[in-house]
Amino acid sequence: MPLDLATIQPQIAQMIAQAHTEALADHMNAACELLRTADTAHLRQVLRERGHRDRIPWLVAKPVEEISTTHPAPPLPTAGFTVVASDGSTIAPDRHSPLRFFVLNVGLARLTYGQQPDARLWARGMFCSDAESIYITAEGRRIPVEGARLGLRMASEELQALWEAAREAPADGPVLALRDGSLIFWALQNEEDAVVRHFLPQILDCLERFEGAGIPVASYISYPGAQDVANTLRLLVCGKDPKHCGQCVGASDEERALCRALADIRDQPLFLRHLQPGQRSAVFDSTSTILDRYGEQRVQFFYLHTGEEIARLEAPQWVMQDATMRGLLHAAVADQCRRGRGYPPALMEAHEQAVITTGERRLVEQMVEEALAARGMVYVRSAKDRSKRERGV
Amino acid sequence: MERIGEIVATSSSSLTAVSFTLHQPPALGSVVKVDLEEGRRTVYGVVSFGTTTGLDPGRRVVRRSTEHVHDAAIYVEHPQLQKTLRTEFQALLVGYIGPDGRVHQHLPPQPPPLHFSVCGCDSDEVARFSQRRAYFRLLLDAAVELPPEQLLAAHIRETYAARGDDGEWLAAAAREVAALLKGEYDRLMGLLQAIEPQ
Incomplete structure (x- = not known):
């Protein structure tokens, strides 16, 4: 056993302590109190003034409603409704292989509730080896689609498939479209402009199609790691200008300690205390830089107490600002979580459809190998990969 | 006759089929058939086992009921269950009709093909196949997941009903069973009690 567990064990104990x-x-209690008593008008003013003067050093969320507000789930549509969900899985390009390709699999679930309950579960696989798929061309250079860029391609395909599934859903009763993960594609922020120009229009076109059809689309993040709201509360701790936070001048010791603690507090435990099961938080505007390029499709979010945990729901502003669509999103997702014991069954089934098993991964490799062999070519993998597979002693 | 399932496993002695209707495999002991070569040949089987499980063996079946939602209402509350569960049944192969039109009561020369349809049999067909009872031994000797004499008893009950409560046939079947189980008093008595008309 090469991993020395004896060394790790005391370090785990230390981390827990x-x-x-x-x-x-105490700091968590203070943060909750700050959220409960925050003056939204004052906070907006602080955000406006500081947002104009200089960049706030943390990712903050701008409350669209009173920051401390909570809403119970509205009633579900009486005549029934449909939830369509998508998720994705990939076989990434393998640099130890002589051929460059990747495989995308979009899993889809359409669940209809009401007088005539129905379900459809299916998947759509794609094998991509053409130059336009595996590279993005920018000024004569080829940028390989892998890592975060493959994730963006997957997200784009998931949204596209979700749109087609939502469009084809039975017309009786409203439809909600859900994607697993985020709609804020912050990974684009780290990519060069050619990559943003390649992916973002596809994603935004898709969101526009949902808007045109009046079908609310949203994404669901279970146990989110975001800190946007906790970060926003930091602006209220001492009243000093956050551009001087590096020096932290003028704050009391108590303020300083709470501010530092907030830097480690995620929104999720904060709202687990703030919300009751089924309730949602205020709607917030995210200030992720990438959203500046979203235009009309700018994404907002709220937190929802699912009964088991806090989930983050993200949707374009046209969903969040329409009482009927926002109400359907809140009511249907709360209902999904109730049915699915804390997690939407539509997303779970979409995930099950999307999964590419180890056996299937091997099978794809074998199919490529056989196709090469049929043309008299041998599939030679890297020596390192062969060595890892053989694991000779 | 109505198609009731599709063969997903096949062998020289039995087949396994996915039922087209969840929770409704054909009755234990009933006669089913597979038509081959556009009906020129027909293989017969006796349903020997039924089960409903998750489609994906890696997924556990979890509790779904609540105080207010239970039994059939669970399937309204969770429509995806219709697509994530499956009912399967097994049938022991007991005979076939060849192109000559004769009923053969022994194992067919080839297993029925995978993915072919399994159909139910109407009462005339059951009456025709069960006119002779040489296949009873195949049922008694089969390695099945329930006591073979209980499987045979279920088949005799189903066939007796399909033949319109044919008492003569039942008496003949009982004599056949008595001959097959001579020297095995307990098994025989258990079987005879299980086929006694109510």
């Missing part, structure tokens, strides 16, 4: 101190519990 640090994570559960009384001081941290």
Whole structure:
């Protein structure tokens, strides 16, 4: 056993001890109180002034409603409704293989509730080896589609398939389209402009089609790691200008300690205390830089207490600002979580459809190998890969 | 006759089929058939087992009921269950009709092909196949997941009903069983009790 577990064990104990101190519990209580009592008008003013003068050093969320507001789930449509969901899985390009290709599999689920319950579960696979798929061309250079860029291609395909599934859903009763993950494609922020210009229009076109058809589309993040709201609360701790946060001048020790604690607090435990099961938080505007390029499709979010945990729901602003669509999103997702014991069954079934098993991965490789062999070519993988597979002693 | 399932596993002695209707495999002991070569040949089987499980063996079946939602209402509350569960049944192969039109009561020369349809049999067909009872031994000797004499008893009950409560046939079947189980008093008595008309 090459991993020395004896060394790791005390370090795990140390991590647990640090994570559960009384001081941290006090700070969590203080953060909750800050959220409960925050003056939204004042906060908006602070955000406006500081947003104009200089960049706030953290990713903050702008409350669209009173920041501390909570809403119970509205009633579900009486005549029934449909939830369409998509998820994706990939076989990434393998640099140890002589051929460059990747495989995308979009899993889809369409669940109809009401007088005539129905379900359709299916998947759509794509084998991509053509130059336009595996590279993005920018000024004569070829940028390989892999890593985060493959994730963006997958997201684009998931949204496209979700749109087609939602469009074909039975016309009786409203339809909600859900995607697993985020609609804020922040990974684009780290990509060069050619990559953004390649992917973003596809994604935004798709969101526009949903808007044109009046079908609310949203994404669901289970146990989110975001800190946007906790970061926003930091602006209210000391009243000092955040551009001087590096020096932290003028704040009291208590303020300083709470501000530092907020830097480690995620929105999720904060709202687990703030919301009751089924309730949603205020709607927030995300300030992710990439959203500046979303135009009319700018994404907003709220948190939802699913009964088991806090989930983050993200949707274009036209969904969040329309009471009927926002209500359907809230009611249908709360209902999904109730049916699915804390997680939407539509997303779970879409995931099950999307999964590419280890056996299927091997089968794809074998099919490529056989296709090469049929033309008298041998599939030679890298020596490193062969060595890893053989694991000779 | 109505198609009731599709063969997903096949061998010289039995077939396994996915039922087209969830929770409704054909009755235990009933006669089913597979038509081959556009009906020129027909293989007969006796349903020997039924089961409903998750489609994906890697997924556990979890509790779904609540205080207010239970039994059939669970399937309204969770429509995806219709697509994530499946009902399968097994049938022991007990005979066939060849192009000559004769009923053969022994194992067919080839297993029925995978993905072919399994159909139910109407009462005339059951009456025709069960006129002789040489295939009873195949049922008694089969390695099945329930006591073979209980399987045979279920088949005799189903056939008796399909033949319009044919008492003469039932008496002949009982004599056949008595001959097959001579020297095995307990098994015989268990079977005879199980086929006694109510």
